Amino acid sequence: MAIFYVLLLFMIVAAIIAIETNNLLSSVICIGAIGFGASLMFLFLRAPDIAITQIVVEVLGLIILIRATISRDLTFITGSKEFFGTVISVVIIFVIFLAGVQVFETLPNFGTPIFAEVPDTASQTYIKKGLDDTGAANIVASVILDYRAYDTLGEATVLFTSIIGAAVMLRKKTRKLPEDLNL
Amino acid sequence: MPYALCFLLFMLGLYCAVVKKNMVKIVIGITVMEYAVNLFLIMLGYRSGGTAPIIDKSQLDAGLEQFISSSVDPLPQALVLTAIVISLGSLALMISICIRTYEKYGTFDITQIRRLKG
Amino acid sequence: MKGMTIIVKTISSWVKMLIVLFGIYIVLFGHLTPGGGFAGGVILASSYVLLMLAFGREFVEKDLPLAIDSKLDCLGALLFALIAILGFALGGTFFFNFLYQKYRLGESLRLISAGTIPLSNIAIGLKVGASLFMVIFLLSTFRRGTSANK
Numbered sequence: 001m002a003i004f005y006v007l008l009l010f011m012i013v014a015a016i017i018a019i020e021t022n023n024l025l026s027s028v029i030c031i032g033a034i035g036f037g038a039s040l041m042f043l044f045l046r047a048p049d050i051a052i053t054q055i056v057v058e059v060l061g062l063i064i065l066i067r068a069t070i071s072r073d074l075t076f077i078t079g080s081k082e083f084f085g086t087v088i089s090v091v092i093i094f095v096i097f098l099a100g101v102q103v104f105e106t107l108p109n110f111g112t113p114i115f116a117e118v119p120d121t122a123s124q125t126y127i128k129k130g131l132d133d134t135g136a137a138n139i140v141a142s143v144i145l146d147y148r149a150y151d152t153l154g155e156a157t158v159l160f161t162s163i164i165g166a167a168v169m170l171r172k173k174t175r176k177l178p179e180d181l182n183l
Numbered sequence: 184m185p186y187a188l189c190f191l192l193f194m195l196g197l198y199c200a201v202v203k204k205n206m207v208k209i210v211i212g213i214t215v216m217e218y219a220v221n222l223f224l225i226m227l228g229y230r231s232g233g234t235a236p237i238i239d240k241s242q243l244d245a246g247l248e249q250f251i252s253s254s255v256d257p258l259p260q261a262l263v264l265t266a267i268v269i270s271l272g273s274l275a276l277m278i279s280i281c282i283r284t285y286e287k288y289g290t291f292d293i294t295q296i297r298r299l300k301g
Numbered sequence: 302m303k304g305m306t307i308i309v310k311t312i313s314s315w316v317k318m319l320i321v322l323f324g325i326y327i328v329l330f331g332h333l334t335p336g337g338g339f340a341g342g343v344i345l346a347s348s349y350v351l352l353m354l355a356f357g358r359e360f361v362e363k364d365l366p367l368a369i370d371s372k373l374d375c376l377g378a379l380l381f382a383l384i385a386i387l388g389f390a391l392g393g394t395f396f397f398n399f400l401y402q403k404y405r406l407g408e409s410l411r412l413i414s415a416g417t418i419p420l421s422n423i424a425i426g427l428k429v430g431a432s433l434f435m436v437i438f439l440l441s442t443f444r445r446g447t448s449a450n451k
Contacts, residue, residue: 046333
């Protein structure tokens, strides 16, 4: 259990550095550190699928972020800060944090999942009958591709749409205006 | 207690997305929020001393009782798996918006963009 | 975007085949070991990103043109939809695992088992890999430090 606290504190310190520094390249490197800490945390939380996916997605995300920041001339942030707006935002966020911590009293303790307290949930069916219904040894793969395949179809659609949006925005040729065509 | 630290990470990302004026900093704040949410969902399904939800040969031969009583929750893992890949797609879209805005206005500062019109 | 030195080019031309092999292993064995279509697809995309960073953009443009890449993307999506519709035609419901419930092929914990799950993994891996490579390729076609319209 101590390893969870160490990794969480590492991630919080890296997040504070990423937010407060003026150098954009340092912020991007701290995002890499947060993602790496999250991947280690997934491994200790017994989720190896998620750990593999998180680390490779974080590597590609770093490449995209660095491409956007260092090939511009400006890597240092300039400009004045507003004092009053910052203080109001910090106070409101602190109030929301205190209210949110009260909600965690209603959840079970860290270490007992919800299906251990409530009998006959969906997760118990997936664990008991996963191998017999689908024949896959990886229960997570049988959940995303057999029991809940609609969610995977929706995810493929969302990924497709966002990639098309990015491809349209990065186009170089524009449409011809009507007076350019010989009519 | 680990839930509270994860929620603190989410609040740090929210502070960065709301207060900062540089566009790339806003994108970084949204990325930190996404990491915090995925971490929280996986932490909900953790069982102390549990095993990963993958059946191997030794567990199959010994009958599945041991596996059923000591496995972690597979349902949040299935939801987070697709969420991580979608966050990469939306990061690409946000960065392409930032690059296009930089091409047009010459700055990443959002207050300057509101003042230059036309 | 120009490439890098000759040491990086030599090593990356050896390493890219290892990355593609590892990505195919993660996709194919998705129903037995951790991984699956999404992680394997991202690994396959990152092998081509390594080629693009080491050799420059024009080399990869000749190797895998953008037209073929977008057709691979659409092929992956159509394959996934085809598996779903076949499930509807041969069973009662959409996404019915017809290879497992109707014809039992293979036995548990082997490579050929679990019905349509490995085929869905291959379709998803192809789609995710082609999409992510396309967006990183398009992000690299902007010139360095272009002057803005003031």
